Amino acid sequence: MMNEEKVIIFQLKDEEYAVPVQHVKSIERMQPITRIPRTVSFVKGVINLRGVVTPIIDLRSRFEIEEVSHTDTTRIIIVSVGTIEAGLIVDAANDVIDLDKESIEPPPEVVGGVDAEYIQGVAKIEKRLLILLDLVKVLNPEKLDVQPTKESIH
């Protein structure tokens, strides 16, 4: 039993990804997002999550997969890692399963175009290939350091 981990499975383009359930606070439907000016493109803005202002990241954009318009199945997965809390826009959130830790293999060089950097490992369950995300790296705020593109007045 100790070797099993509950994971939430979501879809991004044609691939299925997994994040440990203890990092997931909730799954929300798509809602209006307030844009934040002059930040990196994958940060779509912030939403009001029951009184808490929560930043929203478009995972497609984060992994440099082409963006699509949001559909009925589009979900925001609210995750929290350490003190950081953020929402991830995914194409669909499908399933919760128990994953045998022994079935997790180290990541191959390239999986579905996502940099191996963000991947903790892959797991094969029956015919499905699950990509386990390394949320700490995905949510690394250092990636946010962008220079202001325009100078304000002097």
Place this chain on the structure above:
Amino acid sequence: MEMTQYLDIFIEESKEHLQSINQQVLLLEKTPGELSIVNEIFRSAHTLKGMSATMGYEDLANLTHCMENVLDAIRNNKLDVSSSVLDVLFASLDHLEAMVVEISEGGSGKRDVAETVKELEALEKGEVPRSMQVEANKEAGSLQDYDQYEKQIIIQSKEQGFHAYELSISLREDCILKAARVYMVFEVIEQIGEIIKTLPAVDMLETEQFGTHFTLSILTKESAGNVKERILKVSEVDAVEVIDIKADQLNISSNSEREENDKLEQLEVSPQDKKSEVQQTSNAGSSGKTIRVNIERLDQLMNLFEELVIDRGRLEEISKSLKSMELNETVERMSRVSGDLQNIILTMRMVPVEQVFNRFPRMIRGLAKDLGKKVNLEIVGAETELDRTVIDEIGDPLVHLLRNSIDHGIENPGVRSSKGKNETGTIYLRAFHSGNHVFIEIQDDGAGINKQKVLSKAIENGILTKEMSENLTDTQCFELLFASGFSTADVVSDISGRGVGLDVVKNKIESLGGSITVDSTEGSGTIFSIQLPLTLSIMSVMLVEISREKYAIPLSSIIETAIIRKEEILSAHNQKVIDFRGKVVPLVNMKDIFEVPGSTGSGQHVPVVVVRKGDKMAALVVDSFIGQQEIVLKSLGQYLTSVFAISGATILGDGQVALILDCNALIK
């Protein structure tokens, strides 16, 4: 007994009592004769003793007990409030504070207080603490102070034919085992009589905590000469001086003692009065009854209330569209009630800055003593209220600034008098409300800031080039003090100038949503002025629309809003400017700055919001004004820490998030 549940209360209350003792002792220093202050200290110490004994912190209880004895002696006029007494009291307070801090950090509250206890005991016996002993020895020869009991014994013994002598015994300078010699002297005397009092106390003699000189009071039937001879037989005893204690001397003082006792009785005759006095003073301190509430609960309450405000906004919209009279009225009433509720919740989180200021007089006293300077701290407006969260954070920066003022600002007494200033420097610590802000000022009448020194230091540290330094204004020059890696102290001292400079102070204050400025006149002083938001959680803003996005501009930075005509926009050095009340103000197009999608409005009239930062201004071009609103400030979270020109967010009535503009970032 299970005490942990009381631990928090114990710690909180101990801190309060210590704070109050601290304050009162300082007051006592200024007015040594004031017995009501001593009583006040006594009460606090007594409560503290009781509490710590109940909680099982023996060292704490022990030390307070000794303090209490000393205070009792002061109260009964047996002991004068001298600077040495105060020093020992302060030392004990330091110990007590350290112990309470340790307990609050989960420690056992144990601490070696034997030394201070001894000093207190010595004081209580009317002796001068060890540190002062050398001076005291010079005055030896005069009679010791005897308490009622000792006097009684002396008088009775005399009646039975005993002699009472006071022996001043000096050991040789090169005496190695002083304790052994003392022991031998004791042996000798015990053969012929009885020792009734020693100075210093016996345990101090036994642990060799004295110079070469000690005094004994003895009762014996032997003659003075005989006693002297016997003691001189003990080797390494240099000299013995024997003074006969005359009964009449004692009688005179015991008379006065009796009077004092009478006085005491008088005091105790009316415990009822005393009690009512106690109640009065405590009433003056805090009006009405209070309970302690965890700040987290208040935060929760605030959060819930915010939810309510958002729902209220929705209800208002719904009732407008339904146009039902009854619903309208109900919603309106609810709005009013929730407005009142908001005020109450906000004021619940407010505490007077006194809580922070309280510890400063003590600190200043210590620092001034260490540095050999004379400093007087004047506190004005300690009752000014600030949000609890700000209070918690503002302490350290203020400590830093005060240390700075004493170390770099106030000159040595010699320098001051040669400049024709009062030897005692004054530091003013002021707090006051102004609009939506609280100002805290620290002003000293010291040397002021040496501009040249600042400039050369800045050039030396590479903060500034020589060319740049030439046309700096005074303000710009003083601003350099806040640059990181800047410290003007020539010598790094313990007090300030340890490399962590004013930049840390500035960062801290800015992180609280405040600002700090400095102004100085060389030779006559420096003033640091801190501006802080009244509360961190609620502010008044002007909501504006830029394309379809809503932004909130803090009212505190808005000068006014205006609608200008396109023709009024001028161009200077590729920068669009407007003429605003005779001043040329640069125009900032928010749509460009924030890269807002959508086309630029083509109307003839341009709405602008004129904002300021210090004495600089800018006119922000927006699309429309929505109106003024009280909003709840929310942080953007840990993920988005440095967003350009955005200081936070808020949730509007319709549940949407609006961003709050940081005007300081827009004006450079």
